[in-house]
Amino acid sequence: MLHAMFMLVILTTVIMVLTARVRIGSVRSGEVPQNYYSLMDGHDIPDFVAKTTRNFNNLFEVPTLFYAGGAVYLALDQTGQLPVISAWVFVAARVIHSIIHLSYNNVLHRLVIFAIGNLSVLVMWLGIVNAAG
Numbered sequence: 001m002l003h004a005m006f007m008l009v010i011l012t013t014v015i016m017v018l019t020a021r022v023r024i025g026s027v028r029s030g031e032v033p034q035n036y037y038s039l040m041d042g043h044d045i046p047d048f049v050a051k052t053t054r055n056f057n058n059l060f061e062v063p064t065l066f067y068a069g070g071a072v073y074l075a076l077d078q079t080g081q082l083p084v085i086s087a088w089v090f091v092a093a094r095v096i097h098s099i100i101h102l103s104y105n106n107v108l109h110r111l112v113i114f115a116i117g118n119l120s121v122l123v124m125w126l127g128i129v130n131a132a133g
Contacts, residue, residue, distance in 0.1 A: 004087035005070045011095055012059045018102075019052040048102075055101045059094070062118055066090050069124050072132075082127035086120045093117030 026032040026049050036043045040053070066087065073083050097113045100106060 001070050001073045001084050001087055004084065004091050005067060007091045008059075008063060008066065008094060011091070011098065012056075012063075015052070015056050015059060015098060019056045022049055022052045051102055051105065055098055058097070058101075062121060063094065065121050066124070069121065069128055073124075073128050076128070076132055078128065078131045080127050080131045083124045083131070086124035086127060089120040090117050090124065093120060 023032075023037060026046060027034045027037075032045050032049060033043060036045065069083070070087060073080075073087075093113050093116045097110060097117065100110050100113060
């Protein structure tokens, strides 16, 4: 479980660095005025700036349920494989979701992967609750 959680931290860090680079680049190129980033409002921004920002924000929404579940799993010293497998499915889904979102951005493909990830978190929690009695 801990390794799956760490991999999601790595993905979040990679997307954070990418987002920072895109934002800095957008200011340096003059595409986005620096003051836009104080409120994230008031200017049209390039698609890739919006996509990287949204993708980074996505990594703090449903993943909070993932991290909480992982922490409960570890705190209860559970040994069930279902939550661990579900955690890895979630991490894989988040990686694939980020790749789709930041590349060809097909909404239907993103939705399917997003749903798989969300279901895997639900299955993870069901496994934790079941094992805890």
